Amino acid sequence: MARYTGNKCKLCRREGMKLFLKGQRCFIEKCALSRRDYPPGVHAHRRSKITDYGLHLREKQKLKRIYGVLERQFRLYFKEAERMKGNTGANLLALLERRLDNVVLASGFAYSRNHARQLVNHGHFRVNGRRVDIASFRVRPGDELTLGPKENTKKLVTDAAEINKSQSVPEWLEVSKETLVSKVVALPKRENIPHPIQEQLVVEICSK
Numbered sequence: 001m002a003r004y005t006g007n008k009c010k011l012c013r014r015e016g017m018k019l020f021l022k023g024q025r026c027f028i029e030k031c032a033l034s035r036r037d038y039p040p041g042v043h044a045h046r047r048s049k050i051t052d053y054g055l056h057l058r059e060k061q062k063l064k065r066i067y068g069v070l071e072r073q074f075r076l077y078f079k080e081a082e083r084m085k086g087n088t089g090a091n092l093l094a095l096l097e098r099r100l101d102n103v104v105l106a107s108g109f110a111y112s113r114n115h116a117r118q119l120v121n122h123g124h125f126r127v128n129g130r131r132v133d134i135a136s137f138r139v140r141p142g143d144e145l146t147l148g149p150k151e152n153t154k155k156l157v158t159d160a161a162e163i164n165k166s167q168s169v170p171e172w173l174e175v176s177k178e179t180l181v182s183k184v185v186a187l188p189k190r191e192n193i194p195h196p197i198q199e200q201l202v203v204e205i206c207s208k
Contacts, residue, residue: 056205059198066195067096068113073136078206089199090190097170097188100127101135103145107175107182108164109157124153145182154180 050058064074081091096102101117104125110116116135119125123133126146139145147153161177169175170193172186190199 053205056201059201060205063093063096063195063197063199063202066197067099067102068117069096069136075206078202087190089203092202093190093193093195093197093199094188095138097172097193098138098140098184099135100125100132100137100139100145103139103173103182103184106170107145107173108161108167108169108177109180109182110160111163115160119153119156124148124150124156139184141184141186143184145184147180 060074064070069077077095078088078092081088081095084091097106101113101120104110104116104120105113110119120135120137121133123131124147125132126148127137127139127143129146131148147157157180161180165177170188172184172188172192174183174185175181
């Protein structure tokens with residue numbers, strides 16, 4: 001699956017908010033958004049009135065960039081969310097939250113989303129004892145996430161867990177920092193998702 005390999009800080013500046021694409025680095029003074037709180041590009045300082053379509057588009061782009069998915073994959077998630085019972089926007093967010101790379105990040109086992117994706121792609125994690133190397137793998141209630149047998153894996157994840165020790169864990173996950181095990185105890189609900197996204201705007205633009 002393709003992925004964005006450009007400058008991460010430019011994405012935050014374009015959206016005008018912290019997307020936390022670099023993990024703990026986003027909390028320090030070196031954060032680009034705190035130093036240059038305007039969009040990237042030579043015409044960044046031109047003030048133009050944003051249209052209704054522009055508002056909808058920016059919400060969709062924020063959501064895609066937070067979870068690291070590109071347009072085609074995002075459309076597939078949206079179509080599936082539409083087929084599910086309940087609110088389409090909440091369903092979409094829940095599907096994105098249940099990605100394996102997101103579970104690794106939310107559990108505090110990685111420095112950033114890119115790091116979480118790399119750990120998964122390199123096969124460092126097991127789901128219910130089975131090696132999974134697909135970042136978009138969707139977890140279910142009852143699934144248990146554990147480390148692979150390699151010692152360097154344990155060191156990588158232990159170091160990340162130590163740095164992220166102040167990070168709060170979502171209610172739908174049960175994480176043991178001592179054994180480095182994360183268990184999915186429930187499906188994520190809208191109130192469990194901290195990102196300031198207006199999902200209704202995303203639904204409206206994707207439904208057209």
